[in-house]
Amino acid sequence: MNFEKLSASAMYSGSSKVLSSTPALHVGTQTIETDRLILRRFKIGDAPYVFKNWASDPDNVATLTWNAHPSVSLTESLIASWVNDYSDNTDYRWCITLKGTDIPVGGIDVTNIIDDSTCEIGFVLSKSLWNKGIMTEAARAVIDYLFTKTSFTTVTAYHNIDNPASGKVLLKSGMHKTVVVLKGAKKNTGELVDKVVYEISKS
Numbered sequence: 001m002n003f004e005k006l007s008a009s010a011m012y013s014g015s016s017k018v019l020s021s022t023p024a025l026h027v028g029t030q031t032i033e034t035d036r037l038i039l040r041r042f043k044i045g046d047a048p049y050v051f052k053n054w055a056s057d058p059d060n061v062a063t064l065t066w067n068a069h070p071s072v073s074l075t076e077s078l079i080a081s082w083v084n085d086y087s088d089n090t091d092y093r094w095c096i097t098l099k100g101t102d103i104p105v106g107g108i109d110v111t112n113i114i115d116d117s118t119c120e121i122g123f124v125l126s127k128s129l130w131n132k133g134i135m136t137e138a139a140r141a142v143i144d145y146l147f148t149k150t151s152f153t154t155v156t157a158y159h160n161i162d163n164p165a166s167g168k169v170l171l172k173s174g175m176h177k178t179v180v181v182l183k184g185a186k187k188n189t190g191e192l193v194d195k196v197v198y199e200i201s202k203s
């Protein structure tokens with residue numbers, strides 16, 4: 001999950017390649033329910049939980065492009081910008097909560113709209129909940145949402161080669177590996193690492 005990304009709309013209007021005469025269909029971020037989870041929009045009141053549950057923990061963000069947040073005020077200002085972005089229906093960013101709690105435990109979002117038919121997703125989960133199948137459940141639900149409610153027909157994702165758990169999530173979500181880009185990703189330390197790319201296409 002990219003906490004410093006441009007809004008999806010900015011990236012879309014700035015770099016999209018229109019490959020089809022059919023207008024793109026977008027519905028924005030709507031609530032998704034799975035067996036164990038509710039994926040919903042972030043709200044300002046989530047900031048202390050996002051900060052505590054993952055954003056402030058260097059271990060939790062070691063595989064990501066951004067650094068741990070030094071203060072909850074940074075988390076709050078980012079969430080404020082996300083809340084603002086929700087008015088754009090090309091913006092897809094969910095807060096992951098365990099059913100019945102409404103407490104944020106992670107996030108999953110469309111980090112990049114590549115063209116009318118293709119987007120990239122990213123995610124992060126609180127370390128306290130790793131290896132319980134939670135992100136696989138969230139990723140499957142988001143891929144299904146994108147294929148059934150929008151005009152995206154291909155979803156891509158990548159992980160750093162030293163982050164095999166993320167690769168497992170992508171495989172278990174139905175994706176397949178397409179390419180390894182040598183030194184294709186930059187860690188939050190600035191170190192360049194090999195990037196493993198996956199995709200899934202709508203059947």
Ligand SMILES: CC(C)(COP(=O)(O)OP(=O)(O)OC[C@H]1O[C@@H](n2cnc3c(N)ncnc32)[C@H](O)[C@@H]1OP(=O)(O)O)[C@@H](O)C(=O)NCCC(=O)NCCS
Nearest residue numbers: 063123124125130131132133134135136159164165166168
């Ligand atoms: C990657 C991440 C989202 C996975 O979430 P999760 O809910 O724990 O994932 P799941 O439980 O659905 O699946 C994890 C799988 O990875 C496996 N795994 C965990 N650590 C592993 C390791 N070091 N090597 C190989 N496999 C590993 C688990 O065994 C599990 O596979 P299994 O179901 O076959 O046993 C979580 O670890 C995270 O938030 N990491 C930090 C942020 C991040 O890396 N985001 C992705 C950036 S691309």
